[in-house]
Amino acid sequence: MIEVYLFLAAFTVQILGMSVLYPVRMARIIRTRLQKIPAERIAELYPGVDVSRAHERFLARYRTANTVIAVLGLLLLGWFIRYMQHLSWDEGVVGGMITAYFLLQNFPILLIAWFTTRFNKVHRRVLPEPKRKAVLQRRGLFDFVSPFTVFLAILAYFQFVAFMFYVARHPFPGFGGPFANIGIVSLMYILLGAVVMYFLYFRKRDPLQTHADRMLAIRAIVNSYAWVCILVPIFASISVARKVLELETWGPFAGTASFLILTFINLRIGRWSSPLRRQEADRLGSSPVR
């Protein structure tokens, strides 16, 4: 029964952390970014549009979406409390619901990204930039992520492969075989690797983005994906190990804890990243802003 109480506590933290505290922080970051851009530059890019009012409208919608999701989370928590008192509660049902809820919690940030893209498409003037600037320095993976983090990602992958072959020698009912599991994880590595490559070399889209800001954005994405590559094989191994050891009732707690760890690491990624090169830290702007 201890695992049920631990799960309920972790799920409460998930609701509060992801649908209350995280949105407050995001709103503060968005407001700070907007305040840093000179008013004349905004007027130049968005003629006749009250951008700060539009931003406040976006933030209000973002807040509303998160409040609705937090309330849904509390209702779900109430249902879990009732449902998990029965001895016959199903781990699959609870696991599926917490995964669906985690995906729902990420929906508002996608919503705000969609609103911003649509707003820019409609209102932003495409200004020709007669003077284009670039830093004459090669960008590489290790400029943004430490070799140790990459080593951990590779180690996590091989740990998972070895563990899958070990489990294949003593399979349990429902085990899909080592190759299917390894294939899924390999596909995830390839996909995330391709996204990282794209972000390292992609063309700059936002005329307001300075070179330093762009470097910070790449650093956040690369580190975030590196940690996903480290954690996902570990979480998958723990999930399989739970089934081998017949600890299935710990599933919901393990799932919620995984989501919390992923979110926490994403929030802290800025501090854990490798330091930027000096020129990048000097905030060399590639646009007249800042």
Add this chain to the structure above:
Amino acid sequence: MEITIDIDDPQPQFEQLIEQVKAAVTSGVLKPGDALPSIRQLANDLDLNSKTVAKAYQLLTRDSIIETKGYRGTYVHPKAKSNCKFNLQEWTLRKLSESIDELREAGVTDSEIRHAFAGAINRQQSAK
């Protein structure tokens, strides 16, 4: 080191790029062995066609200011600083002027020189 390309400037973009790389080498900002960005990265950052950057890199490689080390990328040439001082265009012009003076002294007309020059270029190309 930051470089700037002015698209309103009548000077071709690849020449602006070459000049700024040479200036960086001459002033010591870029040192022998320093890694340069890939063609794709620089083209994306400057929002230029990758062929423009490739042409600049090709000419800088020809002048031994940069060198390409296969998949490892492009680096500043060990003798880049001294090679920057050498102006290939000026040297070509001087060599041609010397030959033209010699031909004129021998009584060859300008029209004949032009015709012979075109013929020599064509012969060289067909020999390749």
